[in-house]
Amino acid sequence: MSEDNPDIAGLRKAGEIIRNGGLVAFPTETVYGLGGNALDPGASKKIYAAKGRPSDNPLIVHIADMEDLYTVARDVPPEAEKLAARYWPGPLTMIFEKTDIVPYETTGGLETVAVRFPVNKIAQGMIRYGGGFVAAPSANISGRPSPTVAERVIEDLGDRIDMIIDGGHTDIGLESTIVDFTGDEPVILRPGFLNRKMLEDVLGTVETDPGITDDNACIRPKAPGMKYKHYAPRAEVTIVEGDADRVREKISSLVHRSILEGRKTGVICTKESRDSYREGDIKVIGTLDDDLTIARNLFEYLREFDDDGCDCVYTESFRTPRLGDAIMNRLIKSAGHKVIQV
Ligand code: TXA
Numbered sequence: 001m002s003e004d005n006p007d008i009a010g011l012r013k014a015g016e017i018i019r020n021g022g023l024v025a026f027p028t029e030t031v032y033g034l035g036g037n038a039l040d041p042g043a044s045k046k047i048y049a050a051k052g053r054p055s056d057n058p059l060i061v062h063i064a065d066m067e068d069l070y071t072v073a074r075d076v077p078p079e080a081e082k083l084a085a086r087y088w089p090g091p092l093t094m095i096f097e098k099t100d101i102v103p104y105e106t107t108g109g110l111e112t113v114a115v116r117f118p119v120n121k122i123a124q125g126m127i128r129y130g131g132g133f134v135a136a137p138s139a140n141i142s143g144r145p146s147p148t149v150a151e152r153v154i155e156d157l158g159d160r161i162d163m164i165i166d167g168g169h170t171d172i173g174l175e176s177t178i179v180d181f182t183g184d185e186p187v188i189l190r191p192g193f194l195n196r197k198m199l200e201d202v203l204g205t206v207e208t209d210p211g212i213t214d215d216n217a218c219i220r221p222k223a224p225g226m227k228y229k230h231y232a233p234r235a236e237v238t239i240v241e242g243d244a245d246r247v248r249e250k251i252s253s254l255v256h257r258s259i260l261e262g263r264k265t266g267v268i269c270t271k272e273s274r275d276s277y278r279e280g281d282i283k284v285i286g287t288l289d290d291d292l293t294i295a296r297n298l299f300e301y302l303r304e305f306d307d308d309g310c311d312c313v314y315t316e317s318f319r320t321p322r323l324g325d326a327i328m329n330r331l332i333k334s335a336g337h338k339v340i341q342v
């Protein structure tokens with residue numbers, strides 16, 4: 001169904017499934033979510049089971065009305081309300097102390113709750129018909145790249161859930177920015193479409209959780225999800241980073257050797273660098289001029305290399321000013337931190 005013209009009967013049916021404790025996958029502006037009633041412990045358990053997700057990794061509660069925030073969250077500070085006024089509905093998740101109505105099954109045993117008000121009209125309709133509070137992680141098997149098209153949800157979860165709403169390709173392609181408001185200062189737990197500058201415009205200063213930039217740090221990441229293997233295709237991904245010409249030379253020689261060794265080898269490059277490559281399964285992920293194109297294609301292209309039967313993939317790095325933090329956070333995890341500096 002399309003966002004401009006949502007199928008109301010379909011949304012009602014999805015809402016009924018949610019209210020009866022079932023699971024519905026649905027599009028949001030970021031990635032597809034796997035939704036269940038956030039206030040029903042049984043529904044949350046089903047979400048973990050369907051994804052194969054560790055049950056200490058909490059779920060985001062999706063709402064479709066600003067007032068509903070106060071039903072699930074306590075001690076919402078004025079800065080968070082300012083951020084909501086600017087960026088909700090949108091790709092922003094905020095963490096607060098939870099109220100008693102939110103079961104520990106939804107929060108992975110934590111006293112805090114993550115809340116997001118998505119802007120996608122299909123998501124909003126489904127949440128409203130579903131009773132107002134929908135717990136939804138990304139609709140992939142745990143550890144795989146998040147789905148940005150309905151076909152990938154079907155591939156991962158098709159036989160495990162009650163309904164999938166096809167809303168076409170998601171706009172942004174990377175998950176929401178997560179900001180924790182439970183400490184003294186707001187802290188970014190996961191970079192996303194809303195970058196540091198956009199948050200600082202409203203909040204002044206914002207901290208970044210050290211667990212984001214360095215998974216090997218001895219600090220337990222505050223977003224439990226950040227410690228698990230993530231976004232990984234079956235192919236082994238390696239990032240090559242440094243001076244643009246040297247990166248192209250290095251990737252070309254690594255690809256050449258890999259093919260000689262009998263491995264099916266993929267390359268991720270941009271429109272700007274495409275002509276530098278001769279060999280391998282070469283995919284142009286987007287253009288550096290418009291990093292939205294890169295964000296939008298990243299997860300889908302990682303999955304396409306699996307469709308193509310690639311054993312390994314070499315990729316350039318994309319440290320663009322606007323979305324570079326979010327893109328590289330996902331890409332580095334999908335590469336299991338294999339980064340070659342040249
Ligand atoms: O864009 C998105 O946020 C998508 C769409 C479907 O809305 N959802 C999403 O959910 O990315 P998921 O489950 O794949 O990622 C949620 C992240 C995890 O890293 C989790 O650990 C963190 O949010 N999280 C959830 N509740 C938390 C809490 N109370 N404290 C700290 N981190 C939390």
Ligand code: MG
Nearest residue numbers: 137138146175
């Ligand atoms: Mg996820």
